[in-house]
Amino acid sequence: MTALMVVEIRRALSRRLVRVLVLVALLGIVIIAIGAFATSDPDAADAFSPADIWTPELDQSSDAAIVGGVSFLFLLMALLGGASVIGAEYKAGTITTLLTWEPRRLRVIGAKLAAAAIVAAVLFLVLEALLAGALAPAAVVRGTTEGADDDFYRSLAGFLGRGALLTGGCAVLGGAIATVGKNTTAALAVVLGYIVIVEQILRGLRPGWNAWYLGENLGIVLTGExxxxxxxxxxxxxxxxLFYLGVFVAVTLVVFARRDVT
Structure with missing residues (x-):
């Protein structure tokens, strides 16, 4: 299983879409860092500070809202990247070839989903670290580091941990939907269609169900509040x-184990 996992991680990292998404994220980090440096005024009361960003209350400041929004974009990227890990296999017709080498289907799909989760979680942590490094000049030169105390670092560690788990989960969800739909775009279409259309309709019809909606629960876990x-x-x-993800994964395992993969 270890050898298969290593192979799948390498295959995931070699996907063109994954690399494109990483480049887009890096470009976004550069733009945010330049914007923070250019707009921060060290003499102003709202001078840029890291303590205003990685806090539980992501809606308490405009800087924090930006980083919170970026983190949600990372989740969508993980969803799409995870979908491409498996969807591209169907498009290229290599699933059948892979199963001739490793005929144990549950082992194969398990390794693919796990590899997608690991790659997504690690990339999330790396990108957040790069974002922190890119914003450091704005804080040191044109802002303030006031508030970056032990509580801040504990909050930051919690945010990174929750974000990594969510990102890994989104990658697994994308891979699971792509497996059932046999293509990459199915995952993005299903999830965005549900969040943007279905949940919006349900919020209007059944506001009392908000504790069960995907968007609300994602927001609670990501912010930690x-x-x-x-x-x-x-x-x-x-x-x-976790329950929602487990249902999707269970359906995926059953479908992949029983149907024709061609």
Whole structure:
């Protein structure tokens, strides 16, 4: 299993779409860093500070809202990247070839989903570290490091841990949907269609169900804070997301094990 996992991680990193997504993320980091450096005024009351960004309350400042938005984009990128890890295999017709080398289907799909999760989680941590490094000049030269105390670093560690787990989960979800749909775009279409259209309709018709919606639970786990209009704790939201992911993975395992892969 270890050898198969290493192979799948290498294959995931070699995907063109994965590399393109990483380049897009790097470009976004550069733009954000330049914007923070150019707009921060060290003499102003709202001078740029790292403590205003990686905090539980991502909606308390415009800087934090930007980083929170970037993190959600990382989740979407992980979804698409995870989908491409498997969807590209179907498009190229290499799934059948792979199964002649390793006929144990559950082992194969398990390795692919795990590899997608590992790659996505590690890339999230690397990109967040690069974002922190890119924003450092704005804080040191044109801002302030006030507030970067032990509580800040604990909050940062919690945010990174939750973000890495969410990113890995999104990659698994993308891979699972791509496996069932046999293509990459199926994952993005299903998830965005559900969040943007279905959940919006449900919020209007059934606002009392908001504790079960995907968007709300993602927000709770990523920020590490309860939402004002949602009766759900962070562990509770994580449990809901884990349950949803488990259902998708279970369906994927059954489908992949039983159907013709050609």
């Amino acid at each position: 309860r939402l004002d209009d949602v009766v759900r704790s962070v562990p509770g939201a994580a449990a809901v997301l």
